[in-house]
Amino acid sequence: MAREGGALAETETHAAVIPGAPRTRTPELNPFEAVNFFFHRAADHIGLSDELRDVLTSSYRELTVQVPVRLDDGTLQVFTGYRIQHNGARGPYKGGIRYHPDADIDEVRALASLMTWKTAVVDIPYGGAKGGVQCDPTMMSMGEKQRLTRRFTSAISYVLGVNRDVPAPDVNTDAQTMAWMMDAYSGRYGYTPAIVTGKPVELGGSYGRDAATGRGVVYCLEEAARDYGIDLAGATVAIQGFGNVGSWVARLIGELGCRVVAVTDVKGGVHRADGLDVPALWGWAQETGSVVGFSGAEEISNAELLELDVDVLVPAALDRVINEGNADRIKARVVLEAANHPVTPAADDVLQEKGVIVVPDILANAGGVIVSYFEWVQANQAYWWDASEVESRLADRMRAAWLNVRDYAANNGLTLRTAATCLAVERVTEAHRLRGLYP
Numbered sequence: 001m002a003r004e005g006g007a008l009a010e011t012e013t014h015a016a017v018i019p020g021a022p023r024t025r026t027p028e029l030n031p032f033e034a035v036n037f038f039f040h041r042a043a044d045h046i047g048l049s050d051e052l053r054d055v056l057t058s059s060y061r062e063l064t065v066q067v068p069v070r071l072d073d074g075t076l077q078v079f080t081g082y083r084i085q086h087n088g089a090r091g092p093y094k095g096g097i098r099y100h101p102d103a104d105i106d107e108v109r110a111l112a113s114l115m116t117w118k119t120a121v122v123d124i125p126y127g128g129a130k131g132g133v134q135c136d137p138t139m140m141s142m143g144e145k146q147r148l149t150r151r152f153t154s155a156i157s158y159v160l161g162v163n164r165d166v167p168a169p170d171v172n173t174d175a176q177t178m179a180w181m182m183d184a185y186s187g188r189y190g191y192t193p194a195i196v197t198g199k200p201v202e203l204g205g206s207y208g209r210d211a212a213t214g215r216g217v218v219y220c221l222e223e224a225a226r227d228y229g230i231d232l233a234g235a236t237v238a239i240q241g242f243g244n245v246g247s248w249v250a251r252l253i254g255e256l257g258c259r260v261v262a263v264t265d266v267k268g269g270v271h272r273a274d275g276l277d278v279p280a281l282w283g284w285a286q287e288t289g290s291v292v293g294f295s296g297a298e299e300i301s302n303a304e305l306l307e308l309d310v311d312v313l314v315p316a317a318l319d320r321v322i323n324e325g326n327a328d329r330i331k332a333r334v335v336l337e338a339a340n341h342p343v344t345p346a347a348d349d350v351l352q353e354k355g356v357i358v359v360p361d362i363l364a365n366a367g368g369v370i371v372s373y374f375e376w377v378q379a380n381q382a383y384w385w386d387a388s389e390v391e392s393r394l395a396d397r398m399r400a401a402w403l404n405v406r407d408y409a410a411n412n413g414l415t416l417r418t419a420a421t422c423l424a425v426e427r428v429t430e431a432h433r434l435r436g437l438y439p
């Protein structure tokens, strides 16, 4: 098995990611296998039994549903949707809903298991889940998206529940999507604001949820800089993705003295060595739907952005963007994993060899699920906190999680990723033991 610190190739290190499978060399890891690769590395460190590995490298429940939608042109299109519950030992299943053409079962499985480790590493009382519909929402009208969301919610509603499984937004879904989901669920089960998080504040959402993931990413950078002696005054930052997470990172990271020099989205990107005017860029993207064409900046592609000579690189779009093909050309000193699973196992080893500080997804982007937890708590008690209370509680939780992970890494000679995963796996397996699951 892979040892921490070793620069082992992806092809020769993942052993038996599928329970019972022979330990053979595999040329490509799908997203779920790749996430399980990181799991096995942590499981090796803590000496986890094969039985628990079998439980934790597969999903508890996988629901695939048909989602027929009447399109505006009168035709019917049938989409495929998923809700995957990975582990519920520590509490209700929790995780976002993604609308994307690539949201297949392996991707959703991977994202569901990451949610188990994320909720555990920041110590909130949830398990892990994820949902997705394979569709291209950029080609759909609001009416089509609403019909898709209502049909999908109805199809998965049997496995949801305030104390069972609580969805949230993810790529291409937002507060409006959550409002439709809540309404569709409430129509069947009675008014249930705690059934989803990331709702509009007017419908029982929490102040601060919108910015929470980006804010948590920025807290991690602040802590990492302090602990690893990085001067952030004038530090340069490149951000891939300018949606919920990327745009909030861009808007908040200046508070640390950093300069955002490049931003991309699905259509392309912009670069300005002196620093981009982020509020103006935000306005432009709101107006035009993309950062592309922003005045006073040069064009840059997504591939070029990742390889820029910057201090901090923030992948905040999709998974596996840093991989065997480009890892050795990454020049950033710090990679903040705002996106889920943006770095493949092989690339992770290359970055480690190069001395890049990688703040792993299950820690870096956990601010969103932390404030989702606050939203659920508030909706359950039907009493809402003000924005400053949400922010200070988020800061406390993110900083506590950072310190736990940093100390675990330092005390055991591990990377931040393996330390975070070890902590999470220990908490989940302790919950299994205490509950007497599978005696």
Ligand code: NAD
Pocket (backbone or CB within 6 Å): 169, 170, 171, 172, 173, 213, 240, 241, 242, 243, 244, 245, 246, 264, 265, 266, 267, 302, 316, 317, 318, 319, 338, 339, 340, 365, 366, 368, 369
């Ligand atoms: P979003 O839909 O709001 O934004 C996604 C951004 O990525 C957009 O700017 C889009 O143009 C860009 N993008 C999409 N495809 C791309 C491509 N092929 N190349 C380059 N850019 C592309 O989504 P989001 O909520 O900001 O999520 C971004 C990432 O953060 C995802 O990995 C998601 O799982 C993760 N995440 C989100 C949250 C949350 O609270 N929203 C929480 C934790 C993690």
